[in-house]
Amino acid sequence: MIDRRALALVVAGAGLAGCAATAQTDMAGGAPSAMRMRATQGGVFLMQTAQLGAQKAARPELRRFAPFEVSEQQGLMQAMMQVHGAMTPPPVAEDKAAILRQLQSASGTEFDRLFVTAQVQGHQEALQLYTAMSQDASAPAPDRAIALLAADRIREHLAFLQAVGPRA
Secondary structure, three states, X not given: OOOHHHHHHHHHHXXXXXXXXXXXXXXXXXXXXXXXXXXXXXXXXXXXXXXXXXXHXXXXXXXXXXXXXXXXXXXXXXXXXHHHOOOOOOOOOHHHHHHHHHHHHOOHHHHHHHHHHHHHHHHHHHHHHHHXXXXXXXXXXXXXXXXXXXXXXXXXXXXXXXXXXXHO
């Protein structure tokens, strides 16, 4: 049986390798695209909420999910950096910072409810953004390849979060 994660990494590597020539112009000093900056900003939010989830979630399935989300967001950021070079992520938007503050002060079932809500919202926003990026012919080919792979994982995470949401 083929491990889906390993297969996704192989496909991503092949796609990114094929896009290296396109990436060179962006790495040579081009400013990060607005879509890439929004994706990074949203990824930081998802990662920070997941880090809190790994520490504070009361439900075991949420505690198991959170480290996977952290790892996924770190992987996406590493992929973007390998293609485009280092980039300072923009600060989390004020509405997201408020959600992070709520999560930091919550505990138990209240934390779980807020965590699932924040993750669903963040994943819905990420899905819209990555879907648009994957279909944007003017976006660099490496960004489209990363977005295409990310959108599939985001859909899986949304399905999980929506399934566990009613109990949160």
